[in-house]
């Protein structure tokens with residue numbers, strides 16, 4: 105692990121984790137609360153999924169499922185694919201990543217730069233209209249076709265919890281010196297929030313944990329509808345979610361997530377991705393209820409650099425979310 109005292113590290117994976125916890129000073133007008141953002145874009149692959157990929161691979165090596173000659177096949181909306189592509193490259197395993205058209209073209213180019221073979225599903229699942237179901241069906245098909253192939257399955261692999269219990273949440277506790285009163289985490293596989301909850305439970309912390317979901321996602325009793333933004337929300341309840349019990353779930357619509365991401369840049373100079381925008385929108389809705397002295401932590405899963413052609417582009421927002429720049433500016437004021 106990298107630390108300020110260390111100037112050299114062994115290999116790129118040693119730079120995973122120990123991401124900064126940054127105090128947000130202008131997002132809220134309330135001076136009686138403190139908001140901290142865990143900036144996961146400081147991981148080498150620019151997202152929290154470096155932690156997950158590394159934990160899945162280490163668990164696979166430890167239990168003997170990952171060995172010489174295997175091919176790895178995984179479904180990803182982008183970030184895990186980029187992180188696993190690097191892991192597989194370092195270990196010499198061919199990596200097949202199954203993605204859908206909502207994935208960021210830059211993410212796909214990065215996976216390919218790390219030697220991944222990218223498989224794009226062309227249509228959503230015909231019965232549900234869901235892309236994730238279609239991706240998982242293609243993973244199954246590839247597993248049957250490619251000899252000695254396996255999937256680490258980020259949707260069911262509990263090693264993901266360890267990555268965030270021992271990594272993300274432990275670092276937050278260490279940096280703050282105590283447990284926060286409130287934690288907001290965007291959810292998809294629920295690995296991040298599940299690991300954070302596990303760590304908080306193990307140290308008997310009283311933190312109120314809010315899972316931030318996408319409107320239209322089926323997580324925790326949500327009702328399926330169209331979602332445009334990648335990264336957060338799910339079209340199928342992942343197996344991991346059966347072990348995860350957030351204190352509260354807040355659902356954020358696409359345009360509010362975009363407004364949240366834009367506001368974060370405007371107020372704090374932090375360029376975060378779409379799920380970070382959703383977390384900001386949820387946080388701002390919650391702030392009026394918070395008691396004086398509340399200590400709040402939000403996790404910002406990735407960098408907005410990969411979203412400059414989408415959520416940070418007015419033409420893209422107009423074409424895909426049917427909202428003009430003027431209406432988006434009003435949304436930002438209303439958050």
Ligand SMILES: Cc1ncc(COP(=O)(O)O)c(C=O)c1O
Pocket residue numbers: 151153181183184290291292293294295296297334335336377378379380405406
């Ligand atoms: C940008 C982003 N935010 C949030 C999440 C949700 O994390 P988790 O899958 O651990 O629930 C993901 C997962 O891929 C992500 O890529």
